[in-house]
Amino acid sequence: MQSRSFTFLFSISYFGARFKGWAVQPGQPTVQGKLEKVLRFVFGHEDFQILGSSRTDAGVSCRSGFVQIFLREKVDLEGLLPDFNLHLGGEIRLDSVQEVPREFNLIQAVKRKTYRYYFSNSDDFHPFASAYLVRIPGKLDLEKLKEATQLFVGLHDFKAFCTPSPNKTDYFREIFSAGIYPSNEFQGQYFPKEIFYFEVTGNGFLHHQVRIMMNAIWKAGRGEITLEQLSQRLKNPEGCEKIAPAPANGLVLWETVLEV
Numbered sequence: 382m383q384s385r386s387f388t389f390l391f392s393i394s395y396f397g398a399r400f401k402g403w404a405v406q407p408g409q410p411t412v413q414g415k416l417e418k419v420l421r422f423v424f425g426h427e428d429f430q431i432l433g434s435s436r437t438d439a440g441v442s443c444r445s446g447f448v449q450i451f452l453r454e455k456v457d458l459e460g461l462l463p464d465f466n467l468h469l470g471g472e473i474r475l476d477s478v479q480e481v482p483r484e485f486n487l488i489q490a491v492k493r494k495t496y497r498y499y500f501s502n503s504d505d506f507h508p509f510a511s512a513y514l515v516r517i518p519g520k521l522d523l524e525k526l527k528e529a530t531q532l533f534v535g536l537h538d539f540k541a542f543c544t545p546s547p548n549k550t551d552y553f554r555e556i557f558s559a560g561i562y563p564s565n566e567f568q569g570q571y572f573p574k575e576i577f578y579f580e581v582t583g584n585g586f587l588h589h590q591v592r593i594m595m596n597a598i599w600k601a602g603r604g605e606i607t608l609e610q611l612s613q614r615l616k617n618p619e620g621c622e623k624i625a626p627a628p629a630n631g632l633v634l635w636e637t638v639l640e641v
Contacts, residue, residue, distance in 0.1 A: 387480070389452070390481045393473065491638070491639060492584070493557060557583055579594075593627070
């Protein structure tokens with residue numbers, strides 16, 4: 382039972398390459414760890430608790446997420462936003478804040494999430510671009526990539542497209558939409574002229590799910606796996622050869638939609 386009476390909801394964004402994921406890890410830079418350190422400094426105490434809407438992996442960025450903060454006293458957090466962001470140093474940004482009812486549950490309030498994975502198949506790939514997207518060598522069949530994304534739409538057992546946990550029994554998730562699109566978010570001399578992103582929206586995602594889906598889609602585009610084989614993995618996930626997750630640096634939690 383939460384004993385702190387006042388609850389606030391922040392929208393948050395961060396650059397994941399600086400961190401070893403969201404959750405606190407001893408001796409490692411994490412989003413939650415830095416956020417808690419800054420809150421302690423600005424508040425002058427540590428009598429608070431925070432809860433994130435997503436536990437992103439190491440290297441994964443976030444454009445639109447949320448964090449819930451529990452306090453014993455009401456505080457003008459909107460007035461403190463500039464101080465928070467000053468000490469967060471630009472790698473993390475708290476974009477807005479609102480008070481929510483004490484019984485508000487951030488995890489249950491998440492209705493859908495959209496991820497984008499940025500990649501390029503171009504030869505004009507500068508190393509500086511690797512902070513934001515991944516270069517895929519070899520020839521890719523763009524139409525085959527697009528066809529592969531549609532196999533994931535709907536309610537499926539994604540056990541063959543995640544890193545399973547011994548404590549988890551439910552691997553069913555619903556994908557509302559998925560596709561491959563040309564990108565214009567990254568431009569300039571250090572970025573390739575042709576960039577694409579895989580966008581997927583669902584009601585929730587399993588550990589490494591989007592990154593494994595991305596690698597599976599690339600394999601289909603290179604002819605290393607057929608669309609029928611991908612479909613069979615969804616129908617019968619047991620005993621499938623594992624597909625490794627795509628690198629983390631291309632992945633962005635693009636949008637989180639809540640029911641507040």
